[in-house]
Amino acid sequence: MKERIGVYICHCGGNISDYVDVERVRQAVENDRGVVLAKTTVFACSDSNQNDMVDDIKKHNLDGVIVASCSPKLHLATFRSVTERGDLNKYTYVHTNIREQASWAHSDDKIGATEKAILLVKAAIAKSRYAEPLYPNQFEAEKTIAVIGAGISGMKAAVSLSDKNTSVILIEKENKVGGHTATWGPLAMSDEKGSDLSHRIYSDLLQRDNVTVLTGSEVISSKGSIGNFTLKVRKRAQQAGDPVETMEFNVGSVVVATGFDPYLPKAGEFGFSSYENVITLPDFKHLIDSFSGKYLEYRGKRINRIAYIYCVGSRQVDGENRYCSRYCCTSVIHAAIQAKKKFKEIYNFHFNRGIRTYGKQELLYAESLQQGDIYLQSFEDAPPQVYAENGKTKVKIKDVLTKEKELEIEADLVVLVTGMVPRADNSIGTMFKLPKGRDKFFNEVHMKLRPVETVIDGITIAGTCQGPKNIVESVNSALSAAAKSYSYISKGMLETEPIVAEVNTDLCAWCGKCAEACPFDAIGQKDVNGKQVAVINNSVCKGCGMCAPVCPPDAINLINYSSEEIMSMIEQLAGG
Amino acid sequence: MKKNAKILVFSTEKISDPAIDMAGLLKLHYPPTVYTITVPCSSGIKPSWILHAYEKGFDGVFIAADGSDCVFGESCTEKTGNVVSITHDKMKGTGIDPARLRMAAICSVCSESFVKQIRSFNDYLIKTLHA
Numbered sequence: 001m002k003e004r005i006g007v008y009i010c011h012c013g014g015n016i017s018d019y020v021d022v023e024r025v026r027q028a029v030e031n032d033r034g035v036v037l038a039k040t041t042v043f044a045c046s047d048s049n050q051n052d053m054v055d056d057i058k059k060h061n062l063d064g065v066i067v068a069s070c071s072p073k074l075h076l077a078t079f080r081s082v083t084e085r086g087d088l089n090k091y092t093y094v095h096t097n098i099r100e101q102a103s104w105a106h107s108d109d110k111i112g113a114t115e116k117a118i119l120l121v122k123a124a125i126a127k128s129r130y131a132e133p134l135y136p137n138q139f140e141a142e143k144t145i146a147v148i149g150a151g152i153s154g155m156k157a158a159v160s161l162s163d164k165n166t167s168v169i170l171i172e173k174e175n176k177v178g179g180h181t182a183t184w185g186p187l188a189m190s191d192e193k194g195s196d197l198s199h200r201i202y203s204d205l206l207q208r209d210n211v212t213v214l215t216g217s218e219v220i221s222s223k224g225s226i227g228n229f230t231l232k233v234r235k236r237a238q239q240a241g242d243p244v245e246t247m248e249f250n251v252g253s254v255v256v257a258t259g260f261d262p263y264l265p266k267a268g269e270f271g272f273s274s275y276e277n278v279i280t281l282p283d284f285k286h287l288i289d290s291f292s293g294k295y296l297e298y299r300g301k302r303i304n305r306i307a308y309i310y311c312v313g314s315r316q317v318d319g320e321n322r323y324c325s326r327y328c329c330t331s332v333i334h335a336a337i338q339a340k341k342k343f344k345e346i347y348n349f350h351f352n353r354g355i356r357t358y359g360k361q362e363l364l365y366a367e368s369l370q371q372g373d374i375y376l377q378s379f380e381d382a383p384p385q386v387y388a389e390n391g392k393t394k395v396k397i398k399d400v401l402t403k404e405k406e407l408e409i410e411a412d413l414v415v416l417v418t419g420m421v422p423r424a425d426n427s428i429g430t431m432f433k434l435p436k437g438r439d440k441f442f443n444e445v446h447m448k449l450r451p452v453e454t455v456i457d458g459i460t461i462a463g464t465c466q467g468p469k470n471i472v473e474s475v476n477s478a479l480s481a482a483a484k485s486y487s488y489i490s491k492g493m494l495e496t497e498p499i500v501a502e503v504n505t506d507l508c509a510w511c512g513k514c515a516e517a518c519p520f521d522a523i524g525q526k527d528v529n530g531k532q533v534a535v536i537n538n539s540v541c542k543g544c545g546m547c548a549p550v551c552p553p554d555a556i557n558l559i560n561y562s563s564e565e566i567m568s569m570i571e572q573l574a575g576g
Numbered sequence: 577m578k579k580n581a582k583i584l585v586f587s588t589e590k591i592s593d594p595a596i597d598m599a600g601l602l603k604l605h606y607p608p609t610v611y612t613i614t615v616p617c618s619s620g621i622k623p624s625w626i627l628h629a630y631e632k633g634f635d636g637v638f639i640a641a642d643g644s645d646c647v648f649g650e651s652c653t654e655k656t657g658n659v660v661s662i663t664h665d666k667m668k669g670t671g672i673d674p675a676r677l678r679m680a681a682i683c684s685v686c687s688e689s690f691v692k693q694i695r696s697f698n699d700y701l702i703k704t705l706h707a
């Protein structure tokens with residue numbers, strides 16, 4: 001039973017303390033039985049606080065540590081290792097979540113959130129009293145890593161893993177690799193063709209013995225968990241008459257790089273599908289890449305005046321896509337420059353909502369201004385209007401740059417600068433149960449500190465499946481997802497929690513019900529002082545606890561989840 | 577009239593905890609008198625714990641079950657179901673309304689469903705216990 005517990009209550013900047021009165025929480029628990037130290041801290045995870053905790057453990061001879069902060073998914077491991085640095089067994093550490101489950105969930109009720117946080121911390125103190133030193137079990141991790149999706153992100157992740165001497169299985173749904181990148185001609189910022197870039201990386205991949213590329217293939221099921229996933233992959237018949245192949249792979253980790261879909265405007269949105277000369281940015285890029293006359297033509301008509309309407313499907317005020325798609329301002333300006341360089345008599349009119357060519361991409365914006373492109377701007381409440389008059393397509397705007405003067409431009413072609421949306425096919429997300437964020441893209445554990453990890457251990461996310469990105473950003477994210485996936489399996493061994501069942505042999509009278517309930521055959525029978533009792537095989541027990549509720553004399557408990565512990569937590573949550 | 581019932585949620589570390597955390601992240605609000613205790617698997621919940629919660633003053637107990645996503649295998653659904661039915665019998669025996677124990681499968685992406693279930697459970701408990 002712990003008697004010298006230290007409690008740390010985190011402000012999380014203001015994420016917690018804006019809604020939860022952390023000082024009140026501290027005062028409410030400082031005199032609880034066993035608590036010798038209760039502190040608030042601005043950022044519990046900061047280096048300085050971690051060092052203070054190590055000092056406190058030693059100075060106050062603490063035997064248990066509690067941090068009340070964010071989700072344990074984020075920082076359980078951090079604080080367990082702080083506890084170890086203070087020479088305590090890491091399993092004596094107890095975490096409680098007062099951010100996702102108090103301050104944020106109840107940001108509409110500060111008093112309620114504070115009262116809840118107090119009880120959550122009291123319950124953690126109750127649990128901490130029972131937290132005993134434990135020693136983790138180890139198991140061997142599969143050394144192969146699967147990458148799903150062979151766009152630029154998946155391919156770069158595969159190259160990076162291959163460089164680390166890891167076997168990679170790169171699984172692509174389509175019959176060819178490269179994703180969207182492979183379909184583009186010259187790209188911002190380098191002007192290199194997307195198709196060439198994609199081909200270059202693919203050729204490199206093909207040279208590598210430790211990379212298997214499966215095109216026309218999809219993962220149809222996944223079993224197991226970090227270190228040991230079994231993926232079933234179905235490869236479509238490549239030619240009529242070929243059989244459909246089904247294969248199984250054992251992998252230690254999975255990088256998901258399934259990419260994005262371009263936003264498809266609704267019928268009538270800025271004249272889309274009402275007027276035949278209103279097209280999307282992907283269509284426009286393909287048009288200027290493939291057309292090779294002196295003058296640009298679309299559907300047999302000469303194009304001189306092009307109107308670009310920005311943020312279509314992004315930064316929506318009423319729609320679902322509130323986010324900025326990041327790539328599009330730069331990409332459309334680049335395409336407009338390309339069009340003007342390649343074809344005669346092109347005049348570009350950019351109907352924007354504020355240009356977001358961040359970083360070096362600003363150079364392109366400057367180039368477009370120099371070449372005479374016209375920029376007109378409106379706010380979200382008064383978007384430009386596309387309409388037809390006397391057989392001409394026109395775009396009208398109240399231009400905020402000229403004191404909301406109503407300006408009208410006749411356009412031969414209207415390009416809707418469409419953003420990125422999550423893939424409509426969510427089969428991979430459903431299979432791995434990957435949570436999605438407010439933008440409906442796959443959600444990372446922490447947007448700053450753990451941007452490629454997911455709450456599903458062993459699964460990382462790379463590139464645009466996590467949110468809109470240009471190629472540089474997609475590759476950055478792919479390289480870090482590869483590094484993270486590799487780090488899971490690099491040691492060859494993984495630790496499992498040392499949570500196993502325990503039998504109270506005084507109470508057990510061997511009825512065999514627990515053995516029947518155990519899905520892993522971890523329970524046997526043995527003689528103790530002339531009495532037959534149940535015995536747990538600790539190396540087989542997975543710590544599910546299924547045996548515990550079925551025992552008639554209540555002789556089984558799961559370590560860390562004993563009836564005493566849970567009931568004392570319940571008493572605290574009930575109000576003491 | 578009271579508007580928030582006191583509800584104990586048994587949630588699982590790998591499957592339903594992420595959904596409940598995500599509900600917070602998305603600021604999907606539910607009553608602050610809902611408290612979560614995390615267990616590895618919903619089929620390991622003992623009926624005695626649930627009964628203890630009523631005894632100590634909880635209005636309701638909600639099991640955010642693993643369902644078919646359980647990392648410990650398919651038998652979880654049936655075994656969690658058994659825990660609930662044994663507890664229901666015990667509740668009837670002691671005169672506790674069995675509807676004060678609810679179970680629903682909550683997977684790691686089920687934040688909205690969790691909040692919806694909890695709000696409707698809260699409404700039921702307020703109507704039957706505190707009206």
Ligand SMILES: Cc1cc2nc3c(=O)[nH]c(=O)nc-3n(C[C@H](O)[C@H](O)[C@H](O)COP(=O)(O)OP(=O)(O)OC[C@H]3O[C@@H](n4cnc5c(N)ncnc54)[C@H](O)[C@@H]3O)c2cc1C
Binds near residue numbers: 149174180260471
């Ligand atoms: C019109 C337009 C212009 C652009 N211009 C530029 C530019 O100039 N410069 C720049 O830097 N960026 C540009 N971009 C952005 C660039 O296209 C993206 O950053 C890049 O394509 C993202 O790569 P990705 O691998 O993340 O996704 P994707 O390209 O979408 O690739 C994902 C891959 O995963 C595969 N896949 C999907 N689901 C599954 C599944 N279930 N199983 C197996 N495989 C699956 C897909 O078939 C695809 O091959 C532009 C984008 C658009 C739309």
Ligand code: SF4
Binds near residue numbers: 513534552
């Ligand atoms: S169920 Fe309980 S009494 Fe029966 S064998 Fe297992 S531990 Fe012993």
Ligand code: SF4
Binds near residue numbers: 543545
């Ligand atoms: S905790 Fe699970 S794996 Fe371990 S003995 Fe009990 S039923 Fe079997």
